[in-house]
Amino acid sequence: MSTLLVTGGAGFIGANFVRHALEHTDHDVIVLDKLTYAGNLASLEGLPADRFRFVRGDIADAAVVGELVAELAPATDAIVHFAAESHNDNSLEGPRAFLDTNVVGTFTLIEAARQRDLRFHHISTDEVYGDLELDDPAKFTELTAYRPSSPYSSTKAASDLLVAAWVRSFGLRATISGCSNNYGPYQHVEKFIPRQITNVLRGQRPKLYGTGRNVRDWIHVDDHNSAVLAILDHGRIGETYLIGANGERDNLDVVETILELLGQPRDAYDLVSDRPGHDLRYAIDATKLHAETGWTPRYTDFRDGLARTIEWYRANEAWWAPQKDATEARYAEIGR
Template sequence: RDQYHTVIVAGGAGFIGANFVRNVVSTTNWSVVVVDKLTYAGNLANLESLPVERVDVVVGDICDENLVNSVASSADAIVNFAAESHNDRSLHAAKSFLKTNVEGTFVLLEAARRFSIRYHHVSTDEVYGDLPIDTDEAFTLDSPYRPSSPYSATKAASDHLVTAWTRSYGVQATISNCANNYGPYQHVEKFIPRQITNLLIGTRPKLYGAGSNVREWLHVNDHVSGIMRVLEFGRIGSSYLLSSGIGVSNIEVLRLVLELMDHPSDFFDHVRDRPGHDRRYALDSASTRSDLGWSPTYTDLREGLCDTIRWYSENTNWWAAGKRGVEEQYRRFEG
C-alpha cells in the first residue's frame, strides 16, 4: 500500500465510490481527492464525517480536461467510479452516458498518460451481455463483449479505451468488472433500496415483469476490498472479475426483503418489464480470487440484506428527500 500517497477517486460521492473512500481512510494513510460532478446520484452526505485533512472534495466534471490535469499533476493514481450508472435512465436519455462514461474515461486516461500515473477502471459484468436463465454458465475473462443496453454499451466502450491506452501508450491501467452491488448509500432508484424504502413508506414494491431475471449480488464492502487488492497486487493490463456466486432471481430477492421486513410475500406489484431486460448475469471469479487472494466476506444474502435494511431504516434522512422524485420519474418512464 506504500506505493500510493495521493489517490484521485473520480465519482467518490456516489454509492460505491463513497464506500471506497471510507475504506481507504480507515485502512491506509493515503490522501484522497474526490472529483465528482454531484449529479442526481452524487451526494456529499455520503462523505460526511470523514477527516478533511485526508479527503479533499473537488466538485467538477471528469470531462473537464483542465480540472482533471490540475488534480492529476500531483497524484499517484486515479480510481474511476464516475459514471452514469442506471440502465433505466440510459433507455430514456443516453447522451449523458456517452459523455461521462466514454469521453470522461478518455480524459482521465489522457491525464494518467500525461502524468505517468496508475489508473484503475471500475466496470461491470454487463459488458458481457446476458446468459440464459436456466444454465450454470458464467462469464469468464475470455467471454466476448456483447453489451445490451445503452448504459452497458458505454461501459464496454470505456473498457476498450482502457485496454487500448495500455497497449498503445503504456498507461499503467487495470480494470475490474463487478457483479450487482448492494449496501449502504445506494441510490433509491436501484432495485434493492427502492423496494426497502417503498416498504418503509408503506408503498408496494415494484417488480419488473415476472421477476425471473437473475442478478449476482455482491455486498459493496466486498467490491471495495476487491478493488483495493487490484490496486495493490493487480497486473498492469489485466482485468479482474469480482463476484459472489450468489445468483438469485429478482422475485426471490424481493420475497426475502418482504420476509425480513415482516410483510406478506405477495405484497408487491408486477409492473411493465424493462425493454431488452438482460436475463441473467454470472461471473466466474475463480482466477481473480486466486490471483489476488480475494474473496467476499458476505456469503449469505440474508445477512447482507438484514444489514442493508437496518441501514435504510436508521438513515431515513439520507434518502427521504429524494424518494418522491425517484418514484415520479419511474411513473413517467412507465407512462
C-alpha cells in the same frame, strides 16, 4: 500508494470505497465528482479533513482533471475511476449523458494519467457481456465476448476498450475490474434493492419488472471495494479482473426476502411492465481474482448482508427521503 484520486466518489460505490480506503489503508483521498442527481455529499460526511478532500468537477473537463492530476506522484499515487452514468432505465430515456461521461470522461482521465505515468484503475461492470440464459450453467469470465444490450452497458464497454487500447498503445499502467450487482448503504433509491426497501418502509408495495425471474449476482459493496484495493496492490498491469461473490438470486426472491425481513407477507408486491432489453441473468466467475490477489468476500450470506442494508435505510431516512418522491414520480411517468 499515498494518494488516491477517486472519481465519482460521492456516488454509491465510490463513497463506500472512499470510506473503506480511509478506514483500512493509510492512503489519502481526493474525490472528484460532478454531483449529478446520483452524487450526494451527505455520503461523505464525517471523513477526516487531514486525509480527505472533495473537488466538484466534471471528469470530461480536461482543465479540471489536469490540475488535479498534476498533484499526484507517478511512483506512489493512483486514479481510481468509479464515475459513470450507470442506471439502465435512464440510459434508455436519455443516452447522450452516458456517452459524455462514460466515454469522453474516461478518455479525458486516461489521457491525463498517461501524460503523468500514473497508475490507473478502471471500474467496469459485468453488463458489458450482455446476459446468460436462465438455465445456462456458464458464468462470465474475463475471456467472455462483449455483448452489451443497453446504452449504459455499451458505453461502459467502449470505456473498457479505450483503457485497454491506452495500455497497449501508450503503456498506460492500468487495470480493469468488472463487478456484479452491488448492494449496501448509500445507494440511490432508483436502484432495485433500495427502491424496494424504501417502498416497504413507506408502506408502499415493491415493484417487480416482468415476472421477476431475472437473475443478478449480488455482492456487498464493501466486498467489491476490498477487491478493488487488492487489485491495486496485486493486480497485473493490463489485466481485467471480474469481482463476484457467488450471490445469484432472482429478483422475485430478493423482493420476497426484503418483505419477510420487514415483517410483511412475501407476496405483497406488484408486477409492472418489463424494461426494454432487460438482461436475463448475470453470473461471475471470480477465479482469476482469487488466484492472483488472494481476495475473498466477507459477506457470503446474502440474507445477512441484506438485513444489514435494510437496517441502514431504516436508520437513515434523512439521507434517502429527499430522493424518493422525485424517483417514484419519474417511474410513474414510464409505468414502472
